[in-house]
Amino acid sequence: MANADTNAPHFDPRTALEKIGIDGLKKILDAMQECVWVGDERERTIYANPKFCQLLGYDLDEIIGEESYIFWDEESANTVRQNNEIRKHGDASQYEGVLKSKTGELIPVFLSGTPIPSGGTVGIITDLREINTLKRVEEELTKLNSLKDDFIALVSHELRTPMTAIKGYLSMALEGDFWELSAPVRKIIQASYDSSLRLIDLINDMLSLSKIEKGAMTFNMREVSVDELVEEVRSGMEIVAKEKNVAFEFLSEPGVLGERLSVDVDRIKQVLFNFLTNAYKFTPEGGKVSLGIGRTPSGVRFAVADTGVGIPQEKIEKIFDKFYQVQNQMRHSEEGLWLGLALCSGIISAHGSKIHVESEVGKWSEFSFVLKTVR
Numbered sequence: 551m552a553n554a555d556t557n558a559p560h561f562d563p564r565t566a567l568e569k570i571g572i573d574g575l576k577k578i579l580d581a582m583q584e585c586v587w588v589g590d591e592r593e594r595t596i597y598a599n600p601k602f603c604q605l606l607g608y609d610l611d612e613i614i615g616e617e618s619y620i621f622w623d624e625e626s627a628n629t630v631r632q633n634n635e636i637r638k639h640g641d642a643s644q645y646e647g648v649l650k651s652k653t654g655e656l657i658p659v660f661l662s663g664t665p666i667p668s669g670g671t672v673g674i675i676t677d678l679r680e681i682n683t684l685k686r687v688e689e690e691l692t693k694l695n696s697l698k699d700d701f702i703a704l705v706s707h708e709l710r711t712p713m714t715a716i717k718g719y720l721s722m723a724l725e726g727d728f729w730e731l732s733a734p735v736r737k738i739i740q741a742s743y744d745s746s747l748r749l750i751d752l753i754n755d756m757l758s759l760s761k762i763e764k765g766a767m768t769f770n771m772r773e774v775s776v777d778e779l780v781e782e783v784r785s786g787m788e789i790v791a792k793e794k795n796v797a798f799e800f801l802s803e804p805g806v807l808g809e810r811l812s813v814d815v816d817r818i819k820q821v822l823f824n825f826l827t828n829a830y831k832f833t834p835e836g837g838k839v840s841l842g843i844g845r846t847p848s849g850v851r852f853a854v855a856d857t858g859v860g861i862p863q864e865k866i867e868k869i870f871d872k873f874y875q876v877q878n879q880m881r882h883s884e885e886g887l888w889l890g891l892a893l894c895s896g897i898i899s900a901h902g903s904k905i906h907v908e909s910e911v912g913k914w915s916e917f918s919f920v921l922k923t924v925r
């Protein structure tokens with residue numbers, strides 16, 4: 551230090567430490583959050599801090615001079631004896647044991663014992679009851695969560711068969727297989743048919759998500775050109791754009807359509823359709839949705855952008871959480887069950903990549919991911 555005071559007395563940390571003395575040392579131990587016990591080479595109590603005394607229900611005066619073995623249940627007292635032998639060689643040791651309070655209450659603890667150079671031991675003790683309770687609660691929650699997932703999967707599965715039958719009958723009715731339909735009846739049956747399709751999509755999403763989460767989803771990877779991968783998506787969206795007053799733009803860097811990828815074609819198409827459907831859902835009339843494909847050093851980048859309502863920064867972190875909107879008060883009328891993006895995220899991570907989201911509220915959003923090219 552350039553401006554150090556050369557007249558200041560010499561700083562000697564050892565002397566300063568000695569000056570702390572016995573009372574200072576006790577103050578340090580008393581301030582500790584852990585239970586601390588200090589004993590001599592014959593395990594007789596020299597000192598214990600208030601936390602330790604409180605845990606076992608003793609006054610300090612009652613235990614000074616008492617051997618540490620009286621604090622343990624029989625089995626743990628044997629463990630303590632064995633570990634004392636280890637410490638005689640100067641080594642620290644850690645183990646779990648059961649303390650016995652003055653009233654006979656048994657307390658599971660973790661002990662870290664360190665030998666003191668002058669002989670004796672300092673033991674730092676952690677009460678494991680709270681930790682054990684937390685562990686049990688965590689196990690319980692994990693079990694409940696898995697039960698909930700199994701329940702959703704089971705219900706979805708049970709719903710799929712009757713829904714598929716309903717869809718089939720409605721489709722036959724629409725085709726006039728049962729009777730000639732008047733215009734108002736046709737309208738109602740068409741609406742019911744459309745709803746059955748939406749329900750089946752939802753059920754399928756729930757089943758797929760549950761499979762992905764369990765690691766049971768099979769992906770049929772095959773080599774495909776970028777062109778082949780996006781062709782159906784592109785033509786599909788051109789039709790949607792004609793129906794809605796929102797433009798669709800397809801942008802591709804020169805040569806990128808010829809790049810080859812190893813992917814599950816149907817699943818990647820599903821992701822792109824999901825991004826694009828959302829983009830259309832959240833973009834007001836007169837706006838624009840685009841699918842852009844370009845190269846990056848690590849592969850081919852797919853980006854779906856829109857000039858829609860945007861997503862607030864704090865919401866971006868949540869949109870991949872399934873069912874998140876259930877607890878969200880600020881719902882947009884177009885919002886569904888928030889399954890789509892959770893599923894997309896699982897599909898893209900199964901391809902070794904990640905979805906990236908950027909947005910500006912009221913202006914635009916962009917969902918993108920990069921897939922490795924086949925060399």
Ligand code: ADP
Pocket residue numbers: 824828829832856858859860861869882884885886887888889890891892915
């Ligand atoms: P869903 O569309 O069924 O609600 P998703 O998982 O596909 O489920 O989307 C979750 C939420 O993310 C949407 O409800 C919406 O709030 C937000 N979101 C997704 N895409 C966009 C977008 N392009 N613009 C604005 N918000 C979006």
